[in-house]
Amino acid sequence: MSDLSDLTTEAASRDAADPLAHLRDRFDLDPDVVYLDGNSLGALPRGVAERVAEVITKEWGRDLIRSWFGNGWWTAPERVGDKIAPIIGAAPGQVVVGDSTSVNLFKALVGAARLALPDDGPPPGGAEASTGGGASNARTELLVDDETFPTDGYIASSAAELTGLVLRRVPAAGLAAAIGPQTAVVLANQVDYRSGTLLDLAELARAARAAGAVVVADLCHSAGALPVGVDALGIELAVGCSYKYLNGGPGAPAYLYVRADLQSRFRQPLSGWHGHVEPFAMRTEFERAGGIVAGRVGTPEILSLVALDTALDAWAGVEIEAVRAKSIALTDFFLRCVDELVPAGAVACVTPVEGARRGSQIALACADAERVMAELTERGIIGDFRPPDLLRFGFAPLYLRYADALRAATVLAEVLG
Amino acid sequence: MSDLSDLTTEAASRDAADPLAHLRDRFDLDPDVVYLDGNSLGALPRGVAERVAEVITKEWGRDLIRSWFGNGWWTAPERVGDKIAPIIGAAPGQVVVGDSTSVNLFKALVGAARLALPDDGPPPGGAEASTGGGASNARTELLVDDETFPTDGYIASSAAELTGLVLRRVPAAGLAAAIGPQTAVVLANQVDYRSGTLLDLAELARAARAAGAVVVADLCHSAGALPVGVDALGIELAVGCSYKYLNGGPGAPAYLYVRADLQSRFRQPLSGWHGHVEPFAMRTEFERAGGIVAGRVGTPEILSLVALDTALDAWAGVEIEAVRAKSIALTDFFLRCVDELVPAGAVACVTPVEGARRGSQIALACADAERVMAELTERGIIGDFRPPDLLRFGFAPLYLRYADALRAATVLAEVLG
Numbered sequence: 065m066s067d068l069s070d071l072t073t074e075a076a077s078r079d080a081a082d083p084l085a086h087l088r089d090r091f092d093l094d095p096d097v098v099y100l101d102g103n104s105l106g107a108l109p110r111g112v113a114e115r116v117a118e119v120i121t122k123e124w125g126r127d128l129i130r131s132w133f134g135n136g137w138w139t140a141p142e143r144v145g146d147k148i149a150p151i152i153g154a155a156p157g158q159v160v161v162g163d164s165t166s167v168n169l170f171k172a173l174v175g176a177a178r179l180a181l182p183d184d185g186p187p188p189g190g191a192e193a194s195t196g197g198g199a200s201n202a203r204t205e206l207l208v209d210d211e212t213f214p215t216d217g218y219i220a221s222s223a224a225e226l227t228g229l230v231l232r233r234v235p236a237a238g239l240a241a242a243i244g245p246q247t248a249v250v251l252a253n254q255v256d257y258r259s260g261t262l263l264d265l266a267e268l269a270r271a272a273r274a275a276g277a278v279v280v281a282d283l284c285h286s287a288g289a290l291p292v293g294v295d296a297l298g299i300e301l302a303v304g305c306s307y308k309y310l311n312g313g314p315g316a317p318a319y320l321y322v323r324a325d326l327q328s329r330f331r332q333p334l335s336g337w338h339g340h341v342e343p344f345a346m347r348t349e350f351e352r353a354g355g356i357v358a359g360r361v362g363t364p365e366i367l368s369l370v371a372l373d374t375a376l377d378a379w380a381g382v383e384i385e386a387v388r389a390k391s392i393a394l395t396d397f398f399l400r401c402v403d404e405l406v407p408a409g410a411v412a413c414v415t416p417v418e419g420a421r422r423g424s425q426i427a428l429a430c431a432d433a434e435r436v437m438a439e440l441t442e443r444g445i446i447g448d449f450r451p452p453d454l455l456r457f458g459f460a461p462l463y464l465r466y467a468d469a470l471r472a473a474t475v476l477a478e479v480l481g
Numbered sequence: 482m483s484d485l486s487d488l489t490t491e492a493a494s495r496d497a498a499d500p501l502a503h504l505r506d507r508f509d510l511d512p513d514v515v516y517l518d519g520n521s522l523g524a525l526p527r528g529v530a531e532r533v534a535e536v537i538t539k540e541w542g543r544d545l546i547r548s549w550f551g552n553g554w555w556t557a558p559e560r561v562g563d564k565i566a567p568i569i570g571a572a573p574g575q576v577v578v579g580d581s582t583s584v585n586l587f588k589a590l591v592g593a594a595r596l597a598l599p600d601d602g603p604p605p606g607g608a609e610a611s612t613g614g615g616a617s618n619a620r621t622e623l624l625v626d627d628e629t630f631p632t633d634g635y636i637a638s639s640a641a642e643l644t645g646l647v648l649r650r651v652p653a654a655g656l657a658a659a660i661g662p663q664t665a666v667v668l669a670n671q672v673d674y675r676s677g678t679l680l681d682l683a684e685l686a687r688a689a690r691a692a693g694a695v696v697v698a699d700l701c702h703s704a705g706a707l708p709v710g711v712d713a714l715g716i717e718l719a720v721g722c723s724y725k726y727l728n729g730g731p732g733a734p735a736y737l738y739v740r741a742d743l744q745s746r747f748r749q750p751l752s753g754w755h756g757h758v759e760p761f762a763m764r765t766e767f768e769r770a771g772g773i774v775a776g777r778v779g780t781p782e783i784l785s786l787v788a789l790d791t792a793l794d795a796w797a798g799v800e801i802e803a804v805r806a807k808s809i810a811l812t813d814f815f816l817r818c819v820d821e822l823v824p825a826g827a828v829a830c831v832t833p834v835e836g837a838r839r840g841s842q843i844a845l846a847c848a849d850a851e852r853v854m855a856e857l858t859e860r861g862i863i864g865d866f867r868p869p870d871l872l873r874f875g876f877a878p879l880y881l882r883y884a885d886a887l888r889a890a891t892v893l894a895e896v897l898g
Contacts, residue, residue, distance in 0.1 A: 092538070092542050094542075094543050094545075097545075099545060101545065101546045104546050105541070105545060105546045105549075107542075107545070108537065108538070108541050108542035112537060113534055113537040113538050113542075116533060116534070116537060116784065117530055117533070117534055119731075120525065120529060120530040120533060120730070120788070121509070121525070121530050123731075124522070124525050124730055124731055125509050125511075125524075125525035125530075126511050128511075128514075128516060128518065128522060128524070128863060129518045129521050129522045129863060129865070130858070130863075131731065132522075132731075137731060137732075163580065163581070163584065163779075164580070164753065164778055164779025164780055164781075164782075165779050165780070166751060166753030166754065166755075166778045166779030167580065167584055167751060167753070167778055167779060170750070170751055174643075210765065213754075213763075214754050214757070214760075214763050214764065214765070214767075215753045215754035215779060217765060217767075218752045218753060218754060218757065218767040219751070219752060219753060221752065221767060222750050222751070222752045222767075226591075226643045226644075226750060227643075233765070258763075305780070307780070313537070313541055313783070313784055314536075314540075314541055314548065314549075314554060314780075314782075314783035314784065315554075315780040315781045315782040315783040315784075315786070316782065317782060318779070333587070333639050333643060334583065334584060334587055334636070334639070335635045335636060335638065335639045336581065336583030336584070336632045336635060336636060337583065337630075337631050337632035337635060338583075340631070340635065343631075344868070345868065346630075346631050346675075346867070346868065347631060348627065348631070348634060348650070350631075350634075350635040350638060350639075361581055361583045361584055362580075362581025362582050362583030362584060362632060362735070363581055363582070363722070363724070363731075363732040364581075364732045365581075365731075365732040365733065365734060365782040365784075365785035366730070366731035366732040366785070367533065367730055367731065367732075367782075367784045367785045367788050368782035368783070368784045368785045369732070371537070371784050441547070446545060446546060446547075448546070450763070451761070451762065451763065
């Protein structure tokens, strides 16, 4: 058992040895705050304010309409997508940025149903599917984990209604096993937004492939926190927001991943002019653009998009494996500090204690959690309350220190003591 | 016939007498440019850069996650909607801002189909519909004008496919006459994006009401240029962008109008968590929020939204009727200048010459139009080229002077001379 002094020494020594410690300087942080809500709204990267100001005053104010091509606004959704791609393990040309996560989920789910259902050609699963699956017209269901972030379930319900599928909710842990020849589409959150539990996406992908079902992964709580490796997983589609671990700013545009070999067949329902093969020809009939451009809809919100573009520069030279290593070490250390300092029985960890089985957050069940989080915030420890009884602490490895983890646990102990 | 000196005198005298002349100071304009593309991307209102900088550095950088409620981010879509409402003649609580025009068209069209088709209750037309229309299950078509801005047609095609309607394209002038008992939904652009022709929306609304069809109006090229009067028209739904005459900035979020009495039955397909009655309860089942909040989907792009919020302050105290009066006078004057100065036969006006029959733009057909517009731009007259042969000049009455109209015509005459 360590005391506070030992933990303080350990935190200092870990921070001194942290190979990512220098990244903290890439953010504009309040020195009086320990910010453990970067999994809800990431901190402000340096340079964003200056870049947005330049876009407003010069590109909008002076270059005006000419900026769409002269300053690269038109192609920003793909260009910024290619900056996100390496963070989630995607080769270039498969990620496009724009619209909210919910809107991208809708594109992905309806597009996935069309990939999976016979009218739009054979399912993407290939040989395994034709031997292992039933008749493809027997695909009737859209599977979703029943602990999903709510908007995923809501959008899935609408997509199911419009495509004639039946929505079936099963526990995340049973998702892979639930996939069968009747499954058209599976929607899964890689990291549970409440508990932080990491789903075995590789197992899910294997089960889906064997059954010829199409996977849509929600990476909101995993991208930027751990190596997703979308290409290596072989999943078909993914979506994610850019305002959590990617630090793109409030409501920063989300992204859509469409695996390269499926792009020519990906027919998403929001067929706006930005996804047209020749938007300025202003033709009557919609003809889908090739490549990932097919995921675009309407005019992108440029100010939010350039903020994200600049924010992503904080990732320059960062290896996601190193981020993952620090994330686990940091959350392990926080759990130890909580164990040592917080009165026994005052909190119960609902996040898997084994680092490999969680994302980059720790959720602690606690009596009166809403009031406790308000008091923590009052004292400069900002996390999140999730009903009914969870304190949720997100650890963004790019800007958090071991000393921050210790301070958070110390203040939590004071509040609960 | 006036010569250039007479026209110069007239422009100066008109500018001196212009009751809206002072509004020009609300914009940050390049003194060397005559900007006639405000119907594509409106000019930069003063104060936007400062406000966005404050939101980035203080609200995001320091207040962080607390800004969603502490700084009013969460309610911004309705609050900013209520700033747009008077400009389009809507009472409060019927306009919500967020997403692109294309995405809002999709919400509106699928929502309209559900209002019009029997499964979702009786059509909104009321008594007239029940006597005048056929059986409501005979409603099979989605009508759209065949000169529509392309994205409207593309999205209408997708909405028709997903709702089982048949898309029928008819010329805008014949749209009202084409409405019949078979019509579920009519989508119409109030101002044609190419020719600037103003549609008689009142006639269309009457025909739709008589037949029990639901109207979706696209106000992109009319809002901020003329009094739309959505409430007075009695149409059901409308959408529009905010980056043209509303000057919200590049890709500024679009808006959706849902008539108050229909909001409780407006079931749009993008059922994201921001449209839930209690989003932070994180419940499994979607329960639609009341009021215009039902038009929301996912997390709004806050930086673009606050830019729009501030940009709309340029409308403080402005009467849209006065804007319309200046718009007609300004475009009339431009047409006269073109007539007087440009070599006979070099251009042909495709916009109605009667002011009451057009929006706030003038489109001139011209040989080699793309090159001509490039030369105009080179000389500081910025308009738009629309294939195959149109020079399009938008006149934003808030910041343009009669002297600008004269200068544009003068330079056009030089280029074509």
